């Protein structure tokens with residue numbers, strides 16, 4: 081396929097006539113935007129002097145991993161499958177960090193062979209799996225700094241009684257009551273205690289807090305992984321980030337990693353859908369789409385209204401954009417447009433690159449969006465089209481006869 085418009089040319093054209101016969105819903109990854117986000121992250125890690133790892137959890141498409149390989153120093157995995165996928169796509173040379181609260185005994189040796197760094201989430205994991213990892217990968221501990229920056233406790237890794245990381249107070253107790261042997265073999269520390277923050281003073285605060293309480297032990301370690309949870313928006317103030325890095329390097333001579341996810345992919349993803357029905361309900365126009373919150377479950381989880389291309393604040397034509405499933409709350413919100421929507425009009429959701437496809441499911445048997453990449457040369461490449469066979473096989477039914 082060629083001569084397709086860039087995503088920016090599609091903006092404002094809600095009928096997207098250029099898309100001709102392409103069936104929706106589509107998950108589109110715009111390579112030019114992805115390259116821009118990756119270059120920016122690379123630039124920030126160079127400016128601050130940290131190693132850049134891409135945490136693959138928001139988007140695991142091999143095509144994106146291939147693109148990212150040219151910019152990052154490694155990848156971060158949160159499961160055995162993710163680690164396997166990274167090795168398969170990014171190869172043997174790349175560096176892989178791992179952490180998960182749910183390591184299973186039967187996978188620890190294979191995991192350690194796949195990864196360069198294993199961060200244990202608890203002292204119990206360390207005790208049970210440390211020996212198996214020794215000699216295979218370097219290992220560290222995830223600490224819960226017990227500093228909260230998020231109001232919604234569902235997404236707050238430092239909530240009370242958190243399952244994520246060794247509580248800082250427990251680590252202090254281990255170090256001060258002579259039980260240091262517990263930590264033999266630990267060469268690094270990891271924390272991740274934020275989401276979608278653009279305020280790097282929170283990162284500095286966390287680093288200062290850890291330094292204050294674990295400073296002497298930190299100096300005996302080799303590396304620290306500062307996690308993800310920060311966005312690299314234009315104009316963001318990097319000074320506190322630089323200060324945090326400076327503190328860790330000058331006082332403790334640590335190798336420093338970051339492992340952002342969403343910052344590298346969110347803006348590169350679009351979900352393109354079509355209007356499949358229009359009708360009135362209690363005086364409101366309902367526009368039913370062929371996409372659903374199944375494709376972007378965080379819209380439902382967070383109850384947020386995703387951004388839609390071409391809508392205006394005071395357009396003459398208002399609609400409740402609704403998803404295609406039977407769930408009454410499968411709704412995106414109320415949007416207005418200057419031009420009326422018709423059956424077949426295209427509705428494009430932006431900011432869909434992170435935590436959408438990876439969480440998407442087939443509730444109601446509604447198919448997943450077809451995945452396309454818009455290359456930097458404007459070529460639209462079909463990456464994956466899901467079929468009835470995918471749906472049937474998830475339900476344990478293998479279809480061998482295609483007749």
Ligand SMILES: Cc1ncc(COP(=O)(O)O)c(C=O)c1O
Pocket residue numbers: 135137138156179272274275276307308309310339340341342343
């Ligand atoms: C341990 C860890 N590292 C990195 C990330 C990536 O976070 P984000 O996508 O917010 O940058 C997450 C997200 O949940 C995480 O749990």
